[in-house]
Amino acid sequence: MKRTLLALLLLVALPARAEDLVSGLSQDTIQITSNYTGTDIVVFGAIEQPQNTQGRNIVVVVRGPDEPMTVRRRDRIAGVWVNSDAARFEGLPAYYYLASTEPVARIAPAAALARYGIGLQALRPSAIGSHHDPEPFRQAAIRYHQRTGLYTESPGSIDFLSESLFRTRVPVPAGVSRGQYNVEVYLFRDGEVVSAQSTPLFVDASGLERRLFNMAHDAPFSYGLACVFMAMLLGWVSSVLFRRQE
Amino acid sequence: MRARAHGRKHCRAAEQLMEIYLPVAEMSVNWLFIILLGTGVGFLSGMFGVGGGFLMTPLLVFTGIPSTVAVATTLSHITASSISGALAQWRKRAIDFAMAGVMLSGGVAGTMFGVWLFALMRRQGQMDLIVALTYVIMLGTIGTIMLRESLGALRAYRSGVTVSHRLVHRGWIQGLPFKMRFRQSRLYISVIPPIAIGFAVGALSAIMGIGGGFIIVPAMIYLLRMPTKVVMGTSLVQIIAVTSITTILQATSNYAVDIILALLLVSGGVVGAQLGVRAGAKLRGEQLRLLLAILVLTVGAGLAWQLVARPADIYSLSEGLP
Numbered sequence: 109m110k111r112t113l114l115a116l117l118l119l120v121a122l123p124a125r126a127e128d129l130v131s132g133l134s135q136d137t138i139q140i141t142s143n144y145t146g147t148d149i150v151v152f153g154a155i156e157q158p159q160n161t162q163g164r165n166i167v168v169v170v171r172g173p174d175e176p177m178t179v180r181r182r183d184r185i186a187g188v189w190v191n192s193d194a195a196r197f198e199g200l201p202a203y204y205y206l207a208s209t210e211p212v213a214r215i216a217p218a219a220a221l222a223r224y225g226i227g228l229q230a231l232r233p234s235a236i237g238s239h240h241d242p243e244p245f246r247q248a249a250i251r252y253h254q255r256t257g258l259y260t261e262s263p264g265s266i267d268f269l270s271e272s273l274f275r276t277r278v279p280v281p282a283g284v285s286r287g288q289y290n291v292e293v294y295l296f297r298d299g300e301v302v303s304a305q306s307t308p309l310f311v312d313a314s315g316l317e318r319r320l321f322n323m324a325h326d327a328p329f330s331y332g333l334a335c336v337f338m339a340m341l342l343g344w345v346s347s348v349l350f351r352r353q354e
Numbered sequence: 355m356r357a358r359a360h361g362r363k364h365c366r367a368a369e370q371l372m373e374i375y376l377p378v379a380e381m382s383v384n385w386l387f388i389i390l391l392g393t394g395v396g397f398l399s400g401m402f403g404v405g406g407g408f409l410m411t412p413l414l415v416f417t418g419i420p421s422t423v424a425v426a427t428t429l430s431h432i433t434a435s436s437i438s439g440a441l442a443q444w445r446k447r448a449i450d451f452a453m454a455g456v457m458l459s460g461g462v463a464g465t466m467f468g469v470w471l472f473a474l475m476r477r478q479g480q481m482d483l484i485v486a487l488t489y490v491i492m493l494g495t496i497g498t499i500m501l502r503e504s505l506g507a508l509r510a511y512r513s514g515v516t517v518s519h520r521l522v523h524r525g526w527i528q529g530l531p532f533k534m535r536f537r538q539s540r541l542y543i544s545v546i547p548p549i550a551i552g553f554a555v556g557a558l559s560a561i562m563g564i565g566g567g568f569i570i571v572p573a574m575i576y577l578l579r580m581p582t583k584v585v586m587g588t589s590l591v592q593i594i595a596v597t598s599i600t601t602i603l604q605a606t607s608n609y610a611v612d613i614i615l616a617l618l619l620v621s622g623g624v625v626g627a628q629l630g631v632r633a634g635a636k637l638r639g640e641q642l643r644l645l646l647a648i649l650v651l652t653v654g655a656g657l658a659w660q661l662v663a664r665p666a667d668i669y670s671l672s673e674g675l676p
Contacts, residue, residue: 332605343437
């Protein structure tokens with residue numbers, strides 16, 4: 109009897125209590141064409157059954173395909189900077205963008221962030237090949253990608269249109285890799301994830317770019333030959349044109 | 355706020371007109387800048403009879419293009435610039451095809467050796483250093499020799515003394531077997547030195563992304579003692595053959611040739627080369643060599659500085675596993 113009452117109470121209370129999240133993207137594919145200089149996608153979402161905004165945080169993470177990378181450290185040997193130690197990483201993304209209502213360190217404890225892979229400091233390679241402490245190498249990899257605009261943490265960049273409606277603009281720069289990206293939206297309540305949603309985003313080349321890329325990989329000999337002929341033809345044409353001028 | 359957003363949109367539209375996406379390098383570049391780069395380097399290559407790879411490869415890397423793509427794609431630019439230059443020289447009957455053919459037999463073997471060495475060095479993780487050191491040593495040595503020689507020749511010219519290259523003894527080269535007559539060059543020498551030079555240049559072409567003109571030209575002048583007039587055209591023929599072979603090898607083994615980048619560089623390069631040939635014809639051989647020596651030494655000094663200067667970040671990253 110008591111148990112039934114409790115269940116009934118929960119059933120009534122739950123829809124009112126549980127905040128939920130729905131989100132979407134302005135586009136689910138990005139086509140890289142010949143005049144691609146980077147673009148923006150808009151991630152938008154709504155919180156269902158919103159409660160007070162105090163203690164509530166939204167985090168949007170866009171993660172690109174994993175890419176193996178090698179980080180090398182240079183040391184000065186006989187006055188010359190020489191690559192000495194190296195670390196190989198697998199499982200670090202080629203692109204990582206984070207938008208949040210607040211700096212992530214203030215949203216949740218480090219352990220929770222690490223569990224969900226939220227924040228640049230939570231990026232951990234799945235495999236490490238190194239004879240040394242890999243940490244400075246990992247930091248260098250993050251630094252490198254931040255410099256090239258491929259890793260970004262952008263706190264305070266989520267716009268609320270109402271109590272429950274939000275959106276954020278994610279820049280996708282020109283240097284991005286092709287592949288499947290994942291857009292993850294997290295709803296935090298007092299440092300705990302209460303709802304999350306993940307949507308795939310595809311980045312692909314189209315048209316001529318795609319055909320040329322495919323040809324370079326599928327028919328490399330003809331592709332190389334085409335390059336040589338193109339160079340020779342243009343060289344010859346210019347030579348003929350200039351001779352006519354004289 | 356709205357005005358600012360509108361301005362940004364306008365800016366991006368203008369930016370988009372100037373940018374083109376490179377399918378193999380997987381990045382956007384300003385096409386006008388790349389064409390102008392091709393024109394500038396093409397001008398120098400037409401003027402001096404060198405491919406200009408030793409300038410183009412570092413410049414492309416500086417622009418942010420991955421070094422493997424820069425090395426492999428520069429070769430097409432050299433092929434094209436050299437074609438228009440070579441045709442111009444051919445019309446002047448200034449090519450020794452016999453010499454070019456003999457050198458090329460060594461060049462093909464050298465290219466294959468170079469591609470093999472390229473892969474070996476990449477596994478060792480020391481490719482950048484070895485390439486940079488090779489550049490510095492090559493450019494420094496050749497630049498210094500050329501500078502001394504051309505200054506000496508200019509001084510002799512001013513004081514009215516004519517130095518005849520014919521009279522300078524060729525030392526040990528004269529004593530080698532398998533002699534052959536090269537009519538265009540008015541030489542009767544062993545085929546071993548041209549084959550050896552061809553081999554060395556082929557190897558360096560694969561490793562450094564250069565045509566090797568800055569090695570062939572001095573080698574022809576100072577080692578083989580070929581007449582300067584024939585040197586330009588003959589070295590260009592040799593360069594065309596070596597860069598064509600290396601382009602195909604790079605495309606098949608490394609997938610590193612970007613045809614759009616090549617098209618942009620080549621379009622600028624062929625025009626520049628034509629203008630360069632005309633500018634070069636107005637200068638005396640010694641003056642040309644002096645200018646080339648200064649250029650070679652400047653690039654060498656710049657690369658040497660990069661080796662010894664403290665890098666902005668002592669860590670560097672390369673995509674993929676070595």
